Amino acid sequence: MNINNYLETLDLSKPGVVGDLDIMLDSFKNLKELSMDDICNLCPKRKDVTSILIGLWASGFLKSPLFDSNYCLKGLKNYKREYLTAREKRLMLNGLFDIIRYSHIDNPEDHDAIDYIYSVCRNLYLLIPDELEANLVEQFLLNPTASFIDALGRLVRDKHSIEPETFILLKNAANNPNKKIASMAKEVLEEDVKPMNEIYHFL
Numbered sequence: 001m002n003i004n005n006y007l008e009t010l011d012l013s014k015p016g017v018v019g020d021l022d023i024m025l026d027s028f029k030n031l032k033e034l035s036m037d038d039i040c041n042l043c044p045k046r047k048d049v050t051s052i053l054i055g056l057w058a059s060g061f062l063k064s065p066l067f068d069s070n071y072c073l074k075g076l077k078n079y080k081r082e083y084l085t086a087r088e089k090r091l092m093l094n095g096l097f098d099i100i101r102y103s104h105i106d107n108p109e110d111h112d113a114i115d116y117i118y119s120v121c122r123n124l125y126l127l128i129p130d131e132l133e134a135n136l137v138e139q140f141l142l143n144p145t146a147s148f149i150d151a152l153g154r155l156v157r158d159k160h161s162i163e164p165e166t167f168i169l170l171k172n173a174a175n176n177p178n179k180k181i182a183s184m185a186k187e188v189l190e191e192d193v194k195p196m197n198e199i200y201h202f203l
Helices: 003-008 017-026 036-040 047-062 086-101 113-127 132-142 146-159 164-173 179-200
Strands: none
Touching: 017 047, 017 113, 036 047, 036 086, 047 086, 047 113, 086 113, 086 132, 086 146, 113 132, 113 146, 132 146, 132 164, 146 164, 146 179, 164 179
16 A cells, blocks of 8 residues: 555545554554654645644554653653753643544534544543643634544543533534534533533532
8 A cells, every 4th residue: 555645645534544554554653753743754645644643653653651641752762862842742632632523423424523532532531631631622612523522521430520611612512513513502401501510510
């Protein structure tokens, strides 16, 4: 397979596209030796595809005991320094958000979407626990998708609370003309926000 051609022509609206990229990346025998720059050079013409690849690459490191919540790189190959730069941190976070964005949870054919969103939310909560809710809201407002609504629901269960402004956003989303977004918002309000609020009384 010509990887460059495959990545340049990839349709990100296709269900399961994140899983396909994950499988492709995992097939690299030297994956653990690749730096972020190496990932960026896989498909320089497609910033969207590259961003997802960086997110997947980062997810692998976030599961490693060699990588901690302070962006420490000690022990990882191909890095002479101890920490990621501010630019690398931003690329990593953008990549993780793009995994959520292109995990098409509103499409029943995207069988792995739930797992990817859950995994990424867990990783993001590790990296930016105090900023995650605001960032998810911002990402939804920039490009509304059902996947970001689902991510907010998962966050409610992890932090056992939600800001009043986010609650209002979810209530408004439940009346969104996009039926998939509206359906997901109603589900999050009923299955995530309501039961958590009954226990922790945050609203």
